[in-house]
Amino acid sequence: MFVQIFSTGGTIDKLYFDALSEYQIGEPMVDELLRDARVGFDYAIESLVKKDSLELNDADRELIHTSVAACPHDHILITHGTDTMTVTAAALADIDDKVIVLTGAMQPARFRDSDALFNLGLAVGALSTCQPGVYIAMSGKVFAADGVRKNRVAGRFEGV
Amino acid sequence: MFVQIFSTGGTIDKLYFDALSEYQIGEPMVDELLRDARVGFDYAIESLVKKDSLELNDADRELIHTSVAACPHDHILITHGTDTMTVTAAALADIDDKVIVLTGAMQPARFRDSDALFNLGLAVGALSTCQPGVYIAMSGKVFAADGVRKNRVAGRFEGV
Amino acid sequence: MFVQIFSTGGTIDKLYFDALSEYQIGEPMVDELLRDARVGFDYAIESLVKKDSLELNDADRELIHTSVAACPHDHILITHGTDTMTVTAAALADIDDKVIVLTGAMQPARFRDSDALFNLGLAVGALSTCQPGVYIAMSGKVFAADGVRKNRVAGRFEGV
Amino acid sequence: MFVQIFSTGGTIDKLYFDALSEYQIGEPMVDELLRDARVGFDYAIESLVKKDSLELNDADRELIHTSVAACPHDHILITHGTDTMTVTAAALADIDDKVIVLTGAMQPARFRDSDALFNLGLAVGALSTCQPGVYIAMSGKVFAADGVRKNRVAGRFEGV
Numbered sequence: 001m002f003v004q005i006f007s008t009g010g011t012i013d014k015l016y017f018d019a020l021s022e023y024q025i026g027e028p029m030v031d032e033l034l035r036d037a038r039v040g041f042d043y044a045i046e047s048l049v050k051k052d053s054l055e056l057n058d059a060d061r062e063l064i065h066t067s068v069a070a071c072p073h074d075h076i077l078i079t080h081g082t083d084t085m086t087v088t089a090a091a092l093a094d095i096d097d098k099v100i101v102l103t104g105a106m107q108p109a110r111f112r113d114s115d116a117l118f119n120l121g122l123a124v125g126a127l128s129t130c131q132p133g134v135y136i137a138m139s140g141k142v143f144a145a146d147g148v149r150k151n152r153v154a155g156r157f158e159g160v
Numbered sequence: 161m162f163v164q165i166f167s168t169g170g171t172i173d174k175l176y177f178d179a180l181s182e183y184q185i186g187e188p189m190v191d192e193l194l195r196d197a198r199v200g201f202d203y204a205i206e207s208l209v210k211k212d213s214l215e216l217n218d219a220d221r222e223l224i225h226t227s228v229a230a231c232p233h234d235h236i237l238i239t240h241g242t243d244t245m246t247v248t249a250a251a252l253a254d255i256d257d258k259v260i261v262l263t264g265a266m267q268p269a270r271f272r273d274s275d276a277l278f279n280l281g282l283a284v285g286a287l288s289t290c291q292p293g294v295y296i297a298m299s300g301k302v303f304a305a306d307g308v309r310k311n312r313v314a315g316r317f318e319g320v
Numbered sequence: 321m322f323v324q325i326f327s328t329g330g331t332i333d334k335l336y337f338d339a340l341s342e343y344q345i346g347e348p349m350v351d352e353l354l355r356d357a358r359v360g361f362d363y364a365i366e367s368l369v370k371k372d373s374l375e376l377n378d379a380d381r382e383l384i385h386t387s388v389a390a391c392p393h394d395h396i397l398i399t400h401g402t403d404t405m406t407v408t409a410a411a412l413a414d415i416d417d418k419v420i421v422l423t424g425a426m427q428p429a430r431f432r433d434s435d436a437l438f439n440l441g442l443a444v445g446a447l448s449t450c451q452p453g454v455y456i457a458m459s460g461k462v463f464a465a466d467g468v469r470k471n472r473v474a475g476r477f478e479g480v
Numbered sequence: 481m482f483v484q485i486f487s488t489g490g491t492i493d494k495l496y497f498d499a500l501s502e503y504q505i506g507e508p509m510v511d512e513l514l515r516d517a518r519v520g521f522d523y524a525i526e527s528l529v530k531k532d533s534l535e536l537n538d539a540d541r542e543l544i545h546t547s548v549a550a551c552p553h554d555h556i557l558i559t560h561g562t563d564t565m566t567v568t569a570a571a572l573a574d575i576d577d578k579v580i581v582l583t584g585a586m587q588p589a590r591f592r593d594s595d596a597l598f599n600l601g602l603a604v605g606a607l608s609t610c611q612p613g614v615y616i617a618m619s620g621k622v623f624a625a626d627g628v629r630k631n632r633v634a635g636r637f638e639g640v
Contacts, residue, residue, distance in 0.1 A: 437601070438517035439601060441620075445619055461608060
């Protein structure tokens with residue numbers, strides 16, 4: 001299995017800039033996380049966008065769609081902000097010849113108690129075992145892309 | 161999905177005792193890891209054994225087998241030392257009505273750069289999506305239990 | 321040595337609220353950090369304020385001054401945001417019978433690569449060995465309170 | 481302040497070798513820790529020995545003594561195993577023109593809850609403020625080298 005990874009920003013990649021006393025989205029953390037994970041598969045990472053997912057617009061989703069559709073590989077992992085992850089997943093629903101899994105994090109990967117590393121593992125588990133289609137791997141569950149929503153108050157994804 | 165977790169020791173649970181200048185196996189780390197992971201499923205954890213997997217004997221594997229077979233739940237996660245993970249997996253092969261996933265870690269979960277959290281995510285991904293059977297989730301891959309070995313020199317699991 | 325610790329907020333205590341996609345100041349991290357540090361001295365922690373130090377006002381500094389002056393102990397550790405740490409230190413300059421050390425962090429203590437734990441150690445080292453007076457322990461150095469400024473661009477404290 | 485750092489092994493530098501199911505002493509962690517600490521002083525690191533401190537012999541201590549005595553810098557930080565830290569400190573007692581601070585860790589620096597980063601901060605605090613002499617910075621305290629012992633059962637250093 002070769003995994004093509006597209007990063008789009010989101011909480012998972014957030015770091016803290018003291019000079020601004022605020023967060024910003026940094027370089028994709030996924031490579032560092034996969035090295036910690038000591039994975040035995042090959043992968044490539046391409047950073048498409050670096051945005052909070054609330055700020056992703058139609059042009060960004062067009063770029064994500066084009067990149068996934070044009071990708072010669074069958075296993076696609078997308079790291080993404082959680083707030084509009086389902087919107088992007090829906091926009092990819094017509095691509096039916098690839099296993100596409102979106103994941104992200106509720107806490108930045110740079111945090112000691114982040115869910116990022118677990119979520120990546122969950123997403124890779126889904127990539128390894130699912131049929132072609134679009135999935136969201138969050139909150140310890142693998143959801144079909146059209147059967148999930150983020151419960152913002154509870155801080156987790158749940159089936160609909 | 162309700163997940164019954166059985167812990168059996170192994171590197172994932174190792175801590176460091178200064179007074180002995182050596183490692184020992186501590187309490188199961190899986191609960192702390194799943195809380196970091198902010199999972200949305202329910203689970204229970206039972207500690208069956210606390211051993212390096214090289215020290216597991218027939219009686220230990222008998223206990224593991226009995227516990228899994230008697231469990232009323234369909235999704236079983238076993239944390240286990242890596243050196244004889246395939247042996248225990250083989251001993252469970254006759255249980256064909258449950259999804260059983262074994263995982264562990266090459267580096268103790270207490271390490272900053274451990275693979276433990278990722279591996280747990282990978283195992284939960286497999287639990288969520290696999291048919292009944294016995295699987296090993298390690299090195300970023302989900303293996304059928306009879307199609308994998310640990311390459312001790314390379315420090316990873318690979319297909320056979 | 322008994323150490324009275326006053327926390328006032330700042331980056332060291334920042335956590336990330338997904339529901340708001342932003343940082344907020346959480347409970348003081350100093351107790352958790354000192355337990356990791358396995359310190360052999362006794363201490364008490366009192367949370368005086370929970371603010372970014374840019375938002376501290378005269379009333380806050382009055383409260384800090386009163387609390388330090390009234391404290392029956394000789395060794396005072398103050399965790400504080402970095403942007404106005406020198407201002408608060410100056411406001412304490414008239415208290416000359418105690419060793420007072422201010423410290424904080426450029427990266428939240430919850431980050432894996434935070435400077436918080438080191439800075440606390442540095443501050444305790446200063447508390448243990450300095451004469452009464454007000455000190456700032458940051459950037460690997462112990463400064464007299466009136467001989468230091470924060471270089472915001474470089475992201476460190478330096479002598480003046 | 482320029483700090484010359486000599487590493488000699490010990491728990492602080494221990495890593496876990498899966499292939500042996502045991503600990504071994506790795507490369508010095510001090511550089512990575514000081515980068516997390518974002519220190520503003522210059523330093524150099526020289527690895528003299530890589531041993532559990534119970535295994536240090538007279539020749540090792542001779543090498544440490546020679547290296548410290550010959551060093552052109554005034555501020556010397558030594559990372560060292562905890563079990564015989566006081567023995568090495570005693571062997572350096574005749575060097576009276578430098579500030580020499582020994583520190584180490586009860587838990588490997590690679591652990592998430594290690595005391596290593598705090599202890600380094602404590603040692604740097606002592607280096608910054610102490611008169612020439614030999615000191616041990618452990619358990620949140622700065623000890624004169626001849627006034628401290630390790631309480632192995634309690635897992636901490638205490639005054640004698």
